[in-house]
Each structure stands twice: as C-alpha cells, then as structure tokens.
Amino acid sequence: MSERPAGPDSTPRPDRIKAIGLLSGGLDSTLAARVLLEQGIEVVGIHYSTGFCMNDHRRALARPDEDPRRMRNEGLRAGADLGIPIEVLDAGEAYLRMVLNPRHGYGKRANPCIDCRIFMIHGAAEYMREHGGHFVFTGEVLGQRPMSQHMQSLKLIEKECGIAGYLLRPLSAKHLPSTMPERLGWVDRERLLSISGRSRKEQMSWSERFGLSDYPQPAGGCCFLADENFARRFHDKKEHSRVEEIRREELILLKVGRHFRLSPGVKIIVARDEAENRFLARFEDLGWRFEALECGSPVTLVEGEPDENLKQLIAAITARYSDRRGEPLVEVAARRADREERLLVPPVADRVLEAYRI
Amino acid sequence: MRQCSGKEPAEVAVRSDAVLDTVGLYCPLPIIKTAERMRTLRAGAVLEVLSDDRVILVDMPAWCRSTRNEYLGAQPDGPEYHLFVRKGA
Numbered sequence: 001m002s003e004r005p006a007g008p009d010s011t012p013r014p015d016r017i018k019a020i021g022l023l024s025g026g027l028d029s030t031l032a033a034r035v036l037l038e039q040g041i042e043v044v045g046i047h048y049s050t051g052f053c054m055n056d057h058r059r060a061l062a063r064p065d066e067d068p069r070r071m072r073n074e075g076l077r078a079g080a081d082l083g084i085p086i087e088v089l090d091a092g093e094a095y096l097r098m099v100l101n102p103r104h105g106y107g108k109r110a111n112p113c114i115d116c117r118i119f120m121i122h123g124a125a126e127y128m129r130e131h132g133g134h135f136v137f138t139g140e141v142l143g144q145r146p147m148s149q150h151m152q153s154l155k156l157i158e159k160e161c162g163i164a165g166y167l168l169r170p171l172s173a174k175h176l177p178s179t180m181p182e183r184l185g186w187v188d189r190e191r192l193l194s195i196s197g198r199s200r201k202e203q204m205s206w207s208e209r210f211g212l213s214d215y216p217q218p219a220g221g222c223c224f225l226a227d228e229n230f231a232r233r234f235h236d237k238k239e240h241s242r243v244e245e246i247r248r249e250e251l252i253l254l255k256v257g258r259h260f261r262l263s264p265g266v267k268i269i270v271a272r273d274e275a276e277n278r279f280l281a282r283f284e285d286l287g288w289r290f291e292a293l294e295c296g297s298p299v300t301l302v303e304g305e306p307d308e309n310l311k312q313l314i315a316a317i318t319a320r321y322s323d324r325r326g327e328p329l330v331e332v333a334a335r336r337a338d339r340e341e342r343l344l345v346p347p348v349a350d351r352v353l354e355a356y357r358i
Numbered sequence: 359m360r361q362c363s364g365k366e367p368a369e370v371a372v373r374s375d376a377v378l379d380t381v382g383l384y385c386p387l388p389i390i391k392t393a394e395r396m397r398t399l400r401a402g403a404v405l406e407v408l409s410d411d412r413v414i415l416v417d418m419p420a421w422c423r424s425t426r427n428e429y430l431g432a433q434p435d436g437p438e439y440h441l442f443v444r445k446g447a
Contacts, residue, residue: 056384
C-alpha cells in the first residue's frame with residue numbers, strides 16, 4: 001500500500017491533515033472528533049440515515065405533543081457544536097440488502113453490527129476518495145459492544161472495509177496497534193485516548209474536560225434493529241417472505257402498530273393511535289385496509305391476500321381495538337382501491353388474539 | 359422568486375432565489391436535498407425550503423452552523439414551514 005490509500009492529493013502536509021469520521025452525534029463519535037480537532041486536524045463528519053433510527057421514526061409519526069428538540073438530528077447538532085461540516089448520507093437500498101443478508105450474521109436481535117460498521121466505514125472511505133482526506137476515524141471503543149467492538153471484530157472490520165492501516169479509533173487508540181496516520185506523524189499517538197470497556201464514565205469525564213455537555217444519553221439505544229419487538233417482527237417477515245422480494249415499505253411498517261400473523265401468507269398491522277393511523281394511511285396502496293364504522297377505530301393494514309374467513313377475523317380484531325369493543329356486533333369496512341365490503345362481526349376475544357401476535 | 363417577511367429570526371424581507379419543496383419528507387431527507395440544492399447555487403443566493411416536518415426548525419439552523427451557511431429564519435404557512443437559507447462564501 002502507498003502512503004495513503006485515497007484522495008486526489010498525494011502529498012499531504014502535516015498542517016492540512018483531513019480526517020473523515022462517522023458521526024452519529026452520540027457521546028463516543030462526538031468525543032472522537034473532538035480529540036482530533038484538539039490536534040489541529042480538519043474533520044468532516046459523515047452521518048448516515050439508515051431508515052432504522054427511532055428518532056427519525058418519531059418524527060415521521062409527527063405526534064403533536066412531542067418536543068421537537070428531543071427529535072433533533074444528533075449528527076447535525078454535534079456538527080454545529082463542534083464547528084465541523086456534516087455530510088448526511090442516505091444509506092439507501094444497499095443498506096437494506098445488507099440488513100437482510102448480513103455476511104457476519106445478527107447479534108441478539110436483528111442487528112448486523114459488524115456488517116453495518118463495514119458498510120459505513122466503507123462509505124466514509126468512498127467519500128474520502130471522492131472529496132479528499134487522509135484517513136477515516138470512528139468512535140468505536142474496545143470492548144464496549146459484545147458483537148462489533150471486541151479486538152477480533154475491530155480487526156475484521158478494518159480488513160474488510162479496504163483501508164487497513166488508515167482507520168483510526170481515537171478513543172481506544174492506545175490499546176490498538178499504531179495506524180499509518182500515527183506512524184506518519186499526522187496524528188500524535190500520545191494525545192489519543194486509552195478507553196476500553198462498557199462503562200461510559202471515562203468518556204463523560206473527557207467530554208466535560210472538552211466542554212461537551214449536550215449529547216444524547218449514552219447507550220439509550222436508537223436503532224430499531226437492536227429492539228426486541230422490532231427484531232421479532234423482522235425475523236417473522238424474513239421467515240414468511242422471499243428475502244430478495246422484501247421491499248423497503250415492508251420494513252418501514254415493522255416499526256409501527258401491533259402485528260399479527262394470521263396465516264403464512266397474511267399478516268396485519270393494527271394502528272395504536274391517531275398518529276399511527278395517519279402513518280399507515282400512507283401505505284394503503286399496499287392492500288386491504290379495515291376500519292370499524294361510526295366510532296374511533298384503528299386503521300388495520302393487511303399484507304397478503306386474505307380469504308373470506310380471514311377477512312372475518314381481521315374485522316373482529318379491528319373491532320376489538322375500536323371504541324365499540326364492548327358491543328356484541330360491530331360493523332367494519334374493508335376497502336381496497338375502489339372496492340368496499342362491509343362485515344358485521346363480534347370483537348375478537350383477547351385469548352384468541354394472543355395466538356396470532358408477533 | 360418569492361418575497362417574504364420572516365418572523366424568526368429574519369425581521370427583514372427575504373427574497374429567495376430558488377425554492378425546494380420537501381413537504382411529505384422526513385429527517386434527514388429535507389437536509390440531504392437542501393445540501394444537494396445548495397451545491398448548485400452561487401454564494402450569497404437564498405434558498406427557500408418548504409417542509410411540514412416541524413423538527414426541521416431545529417435541524418436546519420444546526421446544519422447551517424456546521425456548513426457555514428446562514429439561516430435566515432422560518433415562516434409558518436398552515437401545516438408547512440418556509441425556511442430561508444443563504445449560501446455561505
């Protein structure tokens with residue numbers, strides 16, 4: 001490998017070293033960027049939109065009582081606080097395909113953490129090749145996460161993202177072999193950190209020292225892929241679909257409502273409140289939509305083609321979650337494009353319902 | 359071209375050179391599209407961004423601070439907002 005793997009400028013001078021970093025806006029990535037800024041290094045933050053961020057989903061639901069500041073984009077906020085440019089990238093279809101077929105498997109839920117890191121670091125390296133830069137950095141901390149941040153995983157990620165030697169982890173650098181930026185004198189290894197393990201106390205202490213106080217609570221969990229309920233629905237979807245045919249919309253819908261699998265080919269999503277009703281209404285082109293009539297009712301969206309028996313069951317489940325759940329019979333409308341059918345059904349009993357819940 | 363009198367923080371009339379409609383899109387797509395559109399404008403030009411995502415009132419000023427563009431303010435218009443951004447040098 002040449003002195004540097006990427007970027008059009010092949011004669012970097014120490015006074016204009018530029019680092020490209022993954023910046024989620026969380027404590028670790030913000031601190032990693034700050035550590036490099038302290039050394040006079042120019043930093044550009046890459047913030048990926050994956051489609052699985054819980055914050056972004058809350059924004060899409062647009063509940064009027066949510067405080068907008070609690071739904072802000074943390075990457076943009078961190079970029080503004082650090083005074084560095086942020087490039088927001090849409091991970092897009094390639095990311096979805098990776099999530100559905102991770103080479104290195106899933107963690108405890110539906111989290112393909114190793115493949116996700118490789119995807120994003122690879123993207124940062126591509127950005128560096130296109131826009132210039134000398135190395136890539138991340139806020140990874142040795143031993144912090146069980147799947148992707150132990151020594152073997154860190155080495156594997158570096159190897160697979162194609163910039164071996166040019167990937168710096170400033171927070172744990174002193175526990176790791178020295179990188180090319182350190183050996184070439186672009187970065188002073190002595191001023192990098194030696195953090196490891198799951199505790200965030202050391203990061204908090206450094207952040208305080210650097211005057212960084214406005215960051216989301218560490219380890220709060222913002223990724224649907226690591227959420228237990230989402231993961232159950234995700235794996236059910238994979239189990240009952242041809243993986244290559246799963247569309248983005250179907251994954252988006254896993255984030256919202258109550259989910260029930262009624263048969264191998266039919267599942268339904270029942271909205272939980274008005275905001276979810278509005279959200280599901282955007283997807284009504286997908287298939288049948290059920291609503292109880294003349295009362296407050298959830299929107300029930302159907303995936304697959306239900307037969308007449310299943311339509312009765314879907315209507316009964318919709319009735320169960322409507323304002324008329326205490327009545328013996330409830331009229332429910334089933335609509336698809338210009339078609340409408342009406343069904344008069346008793347609300348389903350909870351013990352029956354539970355057998356279908358995903 | 360469009361004239362507006364922004365309320366916060368722009369007190370004076372703002373004349374936009376280009377308009378970007380992001381209504382119906384949610385974070386971070388309006389910001390991604392704003393960044394793309396800004397690349398096509400000359401320094402000093404004003405972009406008007408239409409959005410119905412109220413959190414953009416928090417994100418757009420942050421994006422402007424980090425990218426050295428100038429956030430001129432926003433005007434509500436029913437369920438939508440008109441945000442004004444001047445491209446930095």
